[in-house]
Amino acid sequence: MMRTQPLKVALLGCGVVGSEVARIMTTHATDLAARIGAPVELAGVAVRRAGRDRAGIDPALVTTDAEGLLKRGDIDVVVEVIGGIEPARAHILTAMEHGASVVSANKALLAEDGATLHAAAAKHGVDLYYEAAVAGAIPLLRPLRESLAGDKVNRVLGIVNGTTNFILDRMDSTGAGFAEALDEATQLGYAEADPTADIEGFDAAAKAAILAGLAFHTRVTAADVYREGITEVTAADVASAKSMDSVVKLLAICERSADGTSVSARVHPAMIPRSHPLASVREAYNAVFVESEAAGSLMFYGPGAGGAPTASAVLGDLVAVCRNKLSGTTGPGESAYANLDVRPVGQAVTRYHLNLDVADKPGVLAQVAAVFAKHDVSIDTVRQQGRDGDATLVIVTHSATDAALSATVDELRGLEIVRDIAGIMRVEGE
Numbered sequence: 001m002m003r004t005q006p007l008k009v010a011l012l013g014c015g016v017v018g019s020e021v022a023r024i025m026t027t028h029a030t031d032l033a034a035r036i037g038a039p040v041e042l043a044g045v046a047v048r049r050a051g052r053d054r055a056g057i058d059p060a061l062v063t064t065d066a067e068g069l070l071k072r073g074d075i076d077v078v079v080e081v082i083g084g085i086e087p088a089r090a091h092i093l094t095a096m097e098h099g100a101s102v103v104s105a106n107k108a109l110l111a112e113d114g115a116t117l118h119a120a121a122a123k124h125g126v127d128l129y130y131e132a133a134v135a136g137a138i139p140l141l142r143p144l145r146e147s148l149a150g151d152k153v154n155r156v157l158g159i160v161n162g163t164t165n166f167i168l169d170r171m172d173s174t175g176a177g178f179a180e181a182l183d184e185a186t187q188l189g190y191a192e193a194d195p196t197a198d199i200e201g202f203d204a205a206a207k208a209a210i211l212a213g214l215a216f217h218t219r220v221t222a223a224d225v226y227r228e229g230i231t232e233v234t235a236a237d238v239a240s241a242k243s244m245d246s247v248v249k250l251l252a253i254c255e256r257s258a259d260g261t262s263v264s265a266r267v268h269p270a271m272i273p274r275s276h277p278l279a280s281v282r283e284a285y286n287a288v289f290v291e292s293e294a295a296g297s298l299m300f301y302g303p304g305a306g307g308a309p310t311a312s313a314v315l316g317d318l319v320a321v322c323r324n325k326l327s328g329t330t331g332p333g334e335s336a337y338a339n340l341d342v343r344p345v346g347q348a349v350t351r352y353h354l355n356l357d358v359a360d361k362p363g364v365l366a367q368v369a370a371v372f373a374k375h376d377v378s379i380d381t382v383r384q385q386g387r388d389g390d391a392t393l394v395i396v397t398h399s400a401t402d403a404a405l406s407a408t409v410d411e412l413r414g415l416e417i418v419r420d421i422a423g424i425m426r427v428e429g430e
């Protein structure tokens with residue numbers, strides 16, 4: 001039976017995502033009502049600046065007083081698509097205190113202080129859903145939170161930032177340098193005016209924290225995630241990867257340790273073989289592998305950004321929390337019972353690629369190999385390219401800790417025969 005009394009929705013923020021949420025709520029109102037079991041009504045839209053023409057939105061609903069809207073007392077669900085930490089956090093807490101469930105796309109806030117929001121949701125008996133916060137439209141958090149709740153996830157590995165994937169893809173396909181590829185991403189509207197959060201890896205690190213928390217039932221914040229962006233990736237690095245039939249991708253990697261007692265999360269550029277499924281993720285798409293004990297490897301792929309795709313995830317959450325409201329229940333809350341240690345990256349092991357410019361004379365290879373051996377870094381392959389008396393050694397190691405590799409590089413730099421070390425990059429996916 002369809003309830004005739006509508007569920008009231010307050011929209012906070014009416015930018016790229018918010019305007020698409022409002023549009024779909026209007027154009028798909030009949031279907032949404034049928035799926036929920038009650039109509040949903042846009043009861044208010046909080047914006048930063050009033051007076052703008054917002055297509056399809058009744059100007060009478062628009063307010064700059066978000067707190068006033070939330071304190072009215074008749075709002076059932078709040079959709080937060082402002083972004084950033086404050087005032088988004090304050091608004092979400094006010095909404096929950098007044099009995100509203102919350103749908104948010106705010107990865108920065110969830111990764112910094114998800115615990116406070118989850119605690120408030122539990123205290124006030126409301127929902128907190130945020131599928132749009134990671135990998136946009138791709139259903140990923142619900143599968144982790146619900147579909148895989150009976151399995152044991154060991155690893156989550158993926159491309160979770162569209163802007164940087166677009167830049168690296170262009171560098172690979174055209175040979176462009178980083179700055180040139182960033183310009184193109186900006187012109188095409190992929191990169192924001194201030195692209196720092198994307199290119200320095202903050203956006204991906206926030207997403208990695210959220211993924212690790214859900215995957216391992218452990219609180220992981222953005223500060224726990226090791227982070228390197230792509231600003232140091234050069235055309236030469238990409239060319240070097242190409243010569244090894246590999247591509248450079250910005251990866252988010254969340255792992256359970258072999259003994260199962262700790263987890264780690266890291267975001268950094270890495271070389272992966274061109275044959276790896278993540279290598280074929282082009283332009284601004286996202287893709288995430290989830291490796292779990294019983295299910296094996298699952299791959300999630302699709303648009304990770306953009307107004308309409310992100311709104312799709314928001315609307316899916318909206319339907320879910322409205323259904324819960326109607327049936328007087330809430331969905332799963334925070335699951336952090338495992339409380340595993342979160343390891344620093346220095347202890348995480350990966351393979352490394354590096355280019356050493358060395359003098360081309362007898363004994364050089366042995367001296368270089370001795371330094372690797374001294375720091376317990378085992379060499380997998382060495383390829384030598386000669387150049388007028390000098391040579392470049394392209395070295396790929398077996399798995400080593402970041403700390404061991406750094407110590408190796410430091411000592412190599414001190415050798416008289418080593419002219420330069422470049423292209424230091426992790427190697428994943430083999």
Ligand SMILES: NC(=O)c1ccc[n+]([C@@H]2O[C@H](COP(=O)([O-])OP(=O)(O)OC[C@H]3O[C@@H](n4cnc5c(N)ncnc54)[C@H](O)[C@@H]3O)[C@@H](O)[C@H]2O)c1
Nearest residue numbers: 013014015016017046047048081082083105106305306310
């Ligand atoms: N755009 C995407 O592709 C995408 C994808 C996934 C998640 N997200 C997340 O969605 C959220 C919104 O992103 P967006 O791309 O729509 O950003 P946006 O900048 O286009 O929109 C945010 C809107 O909020 C408004 N705003 C700022 N402060 C406000 C306040 N105090 N009260 C009311 N409104 C206020 C701004 O004026 C702006 O219109 C962010 O958390 C973002 O990380 C975006």
Ligand SMILES: N[C@@H](CCO)C(=O)O
Nearest residue numbers: 160161162163304305
């Ligand atoms: N800036 C983000 C938006 C989606 O979260 C990206 O490029 O992936």
Ligand code: NA
Nearest residue numbers: 131134136138
């Ligand atoms: Na998603």
